[in-house]
Amino acid sequence: MQELYSNLQEVISFSHSVRYNPAPFDFHLHRDQFEIYFFLTGHVHYFIEKQVYPLQYGDLLVMNSNELHRANFQSKQQRYEVIVIHFNPSMVDVFSSPAFPLLDCFINRPPGEQNRMRLSPQQIDSIMKLYERMEALQQPQAPAGSDILYVSAFIELLVFINRVFQGQDKQVEKAIMPDKLISLLAYIDENLDQDLSLDRLEHVVYMNRSYLCRLFKKHTGSTIHEHILFKRIARAKQLLREGSTVTDTCQQSGFNDYSNFIRTFKKVVGLPPRQYQAMQRKG
Template sequence: MEVLALNFDIRYTTPQLQYNHKHLMQPPKMEFHLHDRYEVYFFISGDVHFLIEKKVYPMAYADLLIINNRELHKSTFRSDAPYENIVIHFDPELVQPFDSVFHYGLLDCFTNRAPGEHNKIQLHPDQLEELLALHKRIDALQLLPSEESGLLLTAYFIEMLVLLNRAFRHNLAPLSSSAVPEKLASVLDYIDHHLDHDLTLETLEKQVFMNRYYLSRLFRQSTGSTIHSYILMKRISRAKKLLHDGHNVTDACQMAGFNDYSNFIRMFKRIVGIPPGQYRKQKWE
């Protein structure tokens, strides 16, 4: 795929699917985040390390990552090199009719694995060629839209999911990734298992036997973000799952580690886009 020396942003959206092919001369700033939708991330160019849970992926041309709606992730840019990628976000419900008819398991590569494991899919040269052809067809939909474009986008994407699952099922060996530094991994493990506890820097310092200033510096050097933002997003993720599973807003607030109810409402709305009560109602409806 040719890399161009200009900014562009090709988007195509249906109610359940968003396709975004962009090239940026200046890479953006990113923090830890997660989505209600699933994500397919195809890397083209840039100087990027991609973090998913406790794994770090140094990205190279044609690397492909799959991310479900429970996996915290972010891009860390190592320099100001131009950045190009293709990202697809989709509702899992989009593929359910196909699964029910054909019994194939189009979401297997997103769900049949441990969180933060096997996110990278290795494509053989013929599979990569097939994927690039699908991307080219989707790009053309935006350039020459028609009344059939939404239907064709969905059809191309279903074809893409078949390709990804075929590659996933034939190669479950760990691919080129690295864990975060060992010292930091113990901190992340503690945070994951104690989200409903006090997680101030003072507390973490005592629990993991690491100076708080060194811990903050190590975290930023390794992830490009702050430990506070990581904890916040982990708690939001926990709250979303609790609400999805039927817990009320008060219980979700407490069980996710938010001691201040009004702060929980405010932060949830800022990050998710809607208040937690509305989020729960939507999921249950």
């Protein structure tokens, strides 16, 4: 518990940002952190795994560390305002109860499904008050004891979000992506250790590669190559957590070149594979 308070901003990172005409974001794949994303303004479709969520004011998204995601801006000139919290899930267990696990909404669902919670006006008002409290408590001039209240407000936020999650309709949202892209994304997920070149993929979905690439970019905001790369890194993280050797992980996640795997993993995750695996064991 002492470590929590000594590294509080690293364990629970709060950000309220406003940007005008934001530049496109790359895919996100956090090393070990979970994310709470609260949308305020902009024209955004949010891509998570195989789902695209058109966002409106007050939408709340939750994502675990293995869910590939990115904001896809639908307008070049816009005001983009969000509140984002990244947190280390390992610190939450001590606050959970057997009857009410605080990570339920992050892990008790299929990847890329049920990420979005559409809040009522009353729920938006409630969550905004929690966010305003957290924002005030993290200021440098906040009085003594504010760090304790900051953690308390965050735990209250997790309780609130999980109550919303448990009360929402668990039906899978209707996809707004073409069926061809849904099939393509499923094929990529199931064949990460196989040949996923454009030569191969255009025959999988029976579509000209140029049109396929344009369609993919339109709906996800990214390239097929970038998507495959990040999916392979996500698979590598999972394999390393499960105890696979670095060599086996390289092969099973679809990297044919060992040195390229080491270099790419470190660039995306921030640590080389062996060090990442050692940290998982230590945790």
